[in-house]
Every structure is written in structure tokens, then in C-alpha cells.
Amino acid sequence: xxxxxxxxxxxxxxxxxxxxxxxxxxxxxxxxxxxxxxxxxxxxxxxxxxxxxxxxxxxxxxxxxxxxxxxxxxxxxxxxxxxxxxxxxxxxxxxxxxxxxxxxxxxxxxxxxxxxxxxxxxxxxxxxxxxxxxxxxxxxxxxxxxxxxxxxxxxxxxxxxxxxxxxxxxxxxxxxxxxxxxxxxxxxxxxxxxxxxxxxxxxxxxxxxxxxxxxxxxxxxxxxxxxxxxxxxxxxxxxxx
Numbered sequence: 001x002x003x004x005x006x007x008x009x010x011x012x013x014x015x016x017x018x019x020x021x022x023x024x025x026x027x028x029x030x031x032x033x034x035x036x037x038x039x040x041x042x043x044x045x046x047x048x049x050x051x052x053x054x055x056x057x058x059x060x061x062x063x064x065x066x067x068x069x070x071x072x073x074x075x076x077x078x079x080x081x082x083x084x085x086x087x088x089x090x091x092x093x094x095x096x097x098x099x100x101x102x103x104x105x106x107x108x109x110x111x112x113x114x115x116x117x118x119x120x121x122x123x124x125x126x127x128x129x130x131x132x133x134x135x136x137x138x139x140x141x142x143x144x145x146x147x148x149x150x151x152x153x154x155x156x157x158x159x160x161x162x163x164x165x166x167x168x169x170x171x172x173x174x175x176x177x178x179x180x181x182x183x184x185x186x187x188x189x190x191x192x193x194x195x196x197x198x199x200x201x202x203x204x205x206x207x208x209x210x211x212x213x214x215x216x217x218x219x220x221x222x223x224x225x226x227x228x229x230x231x232x233x234x235x236x237x238x239x240x241x
Contacts, residue, residue, distance in 0.1 A: 007049060007115070011041040014116060018042060018065050022116065023089060023178045027132030039122040045069075045109040052093065052107040058100060060117035063091035064179070067113020068186060070194055073105045084147065085110075085194040087171050087186070089179025094140055097123050110190050143175045160197050164205035165214070167195045168222065169230040185221040 019025055019040070025033060042065060045051060051062055054073060069086040083105065086092055096103055097120050109115075126133040147170060168191070171177060171184055188206065192199040206222070209215045214230040216223045224230060 007043045007045055007051065011043045011117070014040050014042045014065075018114070018116070021065050021089070021179060022063060022091075024091070024133060024136040027136055028126070028130055029132075032126060032130045032133070036118065036122060036126065039119050040116055042114055042116045045113045045115050047109055047111050049109045050106060051109065051115055052103045052105070054104060054106055055102050057102050058093065058096045058120055060119055061091065061093055061097045061123045062107070063116045063118075064088050065114040065116050066179075067115070068110045068190060069107055069113060069115070070110055071105050071107055082194055082196060085167075085171055085186075085190075087177050087180045087184055090177045091140065094123075094137055095144075098127075098137075110193060139175060143173065147173065147176065160195075160201050161205045161208055163197065164191070164195055164202055165209055165230050167191075168209075168215070168224075169227060172224050172227055172230075183218065183221050183223045187220075 014022075014037075019037060022040075025036060028036060045067070051069060064086050066088055069090075070082050071084050071086065071092070072080050072082040074080050086107075092107070093103070100120060127137065150166065150170060153166075168184075171186070171194075172180055174180075188202050189199050191206075192202045195202060197205075206215065206217055209230065210217055212229065214224070214226050216225055
């Protein structure tokens, strides 16, 4: 399996409310939707559970119904590099599913999450039969390319405030993560894991962003007040911690 056996054993059909949270399901015809609904499964992942592991063959295309996941890989020295976080509404792994290849990254739950999966065979069936699904995948790939180009740029930044701002803005991408809306349920420690900074340094950056008027820190999460300002954030240089 491409994800932990325990997750596979806990899989179940989706409820009507969970199905309604899938952005691409509404783009299908009645026949296409029925094919997808019959195949879709959902499972509860606990913090630390792996949904995908490097080197495992792809069997499902996954989406986050609720919770928070991270995409990462380990280098030859055993150090972990986090690429992106995946909040609610995000579907991922379409490139791997398209090529039916093994995963080149790990997907791990940062907190208790509900993760849906569409079998790779049904994924390809929809590509062969659904115009709406094809358009969704094309938009996904286009946005994903932009996301990884931006992530590459962020990795080269020495300013931690800008890294936090740009990384946070990426989590509010309305195309890739339509389930987030204006409020992202995330802790400062979770954001620190995604950005690669200490929790204290992330706290300082969030305070600066709040003073700038881009965000508001709320109980259990962050509210974006000005997404464009968040994407264009510029601060004076500070040392990375």
C-alpha cells in the first residue's frame, strides 16, 4: 500500500457532507460522479501517520477533507526538508498518479486529519471520460508549478519574516486549498514545522504581520485580512533562528 496499513484498515465511504467538501466532485456529470463516489474512501489519520512514503508505488490520489498534512523528504544525511503544507480542500499527488510512479516524497499528518482517496485507476478513468475533471487537473498542475517555484524562492530568503509571510500566503491559495477560506486552523508550532523556523521566531513574524494588518491571530488559527499584502510582504533583514 502507498500509505500506512492502519489507515487502509480504517477506510470507509464518505458522508454526504464530506463529499460536498471535494471541489472537483461538482464538476462531474451524474455518471462520472457516481463512478467517483463508488470508489472514494476516507480515513482518519493521527498526528505522525504517513499517508504516502518515499519509494512506495502510487495507489490513490489523495485529498485533505479536514486537518493538516506536510510534504517532505529526507536527504542522504538524514535531514528532513519540508516542501509544502496541505490544509483542507487540498488534493495532491496528481503528477505521481498521472505517471503511475513511486512517490518521491513523504506525506505526513501534523495533526488528526481526515484524508480521502480516489484509486489511481478511477483517477485515470475520469481523465479519459471527464472534461470537467481534466480542467481541474490542468488548473491543479498549473497552480502547483507556481507553488513550487515560489517555494524555491522562499528557501533562498534569509529574512524569516518574509519566509513566514510567503509560506502562510501559500496555505491560503484559493485554487489549491479551497477549504481554508479566510481562517486557517493552524498552531504556531505546526507553522514552524512547515517553515523550518523555531516557534518563537514564527511568533515574532506573526506579530509583525498582525501589526502590518495582513493577518489577525485568533484562537486556534489565523485570519487573513489582506492576502495580496501578505504575498508582497517586505521586512528589514533579521537573522534566521
